[in-house]
Amino acid sequence: MDIGARSRLAFLGGARRGSARTVATAVLVAMTCGASTLAAPSQAAQAAPPPGAASSAPASGAWGVMASGASGTTASGAWGATASGAWGAAALSAPDDRTGTGPLPRPRVDCRRVKCVALTFDDGPGPYTDTLLAYLAAYHAHATFFVVGGNVVTYPRVLRRTVAAGHEIGNHTWSHPDLTRLPPARVRSQLGRTDQAIRAVTGVVPRLVRPPYGALNATVRRQTDRPMVLWSVDTLDWRFRSSATVARRALRSVRPGSVILFHDIHPTTVRAMPRVLRKLAKRGYRFVTVSELFGGHPPRLVFGAP
Ligand code: NI
Numbered sequence: 001m002d003i004g005a006r007s008r009l010a011f012l013g014g015a016r017r018g019s020a021r022t023v024a025t026a027v028l029v030a031m032t033c034g035a036s037t038l039a040a041p042s043q044a045a046q047a048a049p050p051p052g053a054a055s056s057a058p059a060s061g062a063w064g065v066m067a068s069g070a071s072g073t074t075a076s077g078a079w080g081a082t083a084s085g086a087w088g089a090a091a092l093s094a095p096d097d098r099t100g101t102g103p104l105p106r107p108r109v110d111c112r113r114v115k116c117v118a119l120t121f122d123d124g125p126g127p128y129t130d131t132l133l134a135y136l137a138a139y140h141a142h143a144t145f146f147v148v149g150g151n152v153v154t155y156p157r158v159l160r161r162t163v164a165a166g167h168e169i170g171n172h173t174w175s176h177p178d179l180t181r182l183p184p185a186r187v188r189s190q191l192g193r194t195d196q197a198i199r200a201v202t203g204v205v206p207r208l209v210r211p212p213y214g215a216l217n218a219t220v221r222r223q224t225d226r227p228m229v230l231w232s233v234d235t236l237d238w239r240f241r242s243s244a245t246v247a248r249r250a251l252r253s254v255r256p257g258s259v260i261l262f263h264d265i266h267p268t269t270v271r272a273m274p275r276v277l278r279k280l281a282k283r284g285y286r287f288v289t290v291s292e293l294f295g296g297h298p299p300r301l302v303f304g305a306p
Pocket of ligand 1: 122176213
């Protein structure tokens, strides 16, 4: 099944119209990490925007998203049309301080003024992550790692090095289940256990969550106040185990504000990164974390620029 830019655009288009949510969910679920747990129609049909979600919101500046603060009414997102479209990032509360995330990270780059891209790496840490860290360091690139709790306990030192290098850590659950198939208590335990493991190893509690397979519904979203981070460019690197293909897929679709999805558990992906970094740096991109892309305040649902 070739789900590329066309499907992504179809998803985003449907999302903006506030329609075709069932299709959109199925596409999202299929877009990452292998299609092994495609949602059954019943699961897909459960997907719905949160109550009171805005149908759209004007695109504000990259940092405009933070505006909503506690009232949470205008989370239009840096790339508002995308971030706020279907699901609407609105009508949700401020980030959950109970997670003990500490002071907001200070953005190192102003993405309102320079071209930014957020590289994101899922499913690690793993045996190739250290190599990736070296590639990123060579370009002064900061990325976001959505780690799996089970791998955190296997590779604690790798995760510590990742944090020490200035990268952002996100929660990608403990064992990578499709959260839409779990009861709420198990969704919370998947996230909570992973938070604890990350904190035990690094002292950091992740501010961001990326649901495995991009599978989301209203029930899942209610289990945490933290931003749910999806993506706007899918390299499908779990399927294309070719560095050239992975690099090409990343480079052909990127634009300022993109959130690109990779998996650092695949050596082909890690080997693609020098080319990706070199080409994007040449085009003038700065490599920032997801939080930096949004000036420290990601909206409640992040796609990135389409
Ligand atoms: Ni994943």
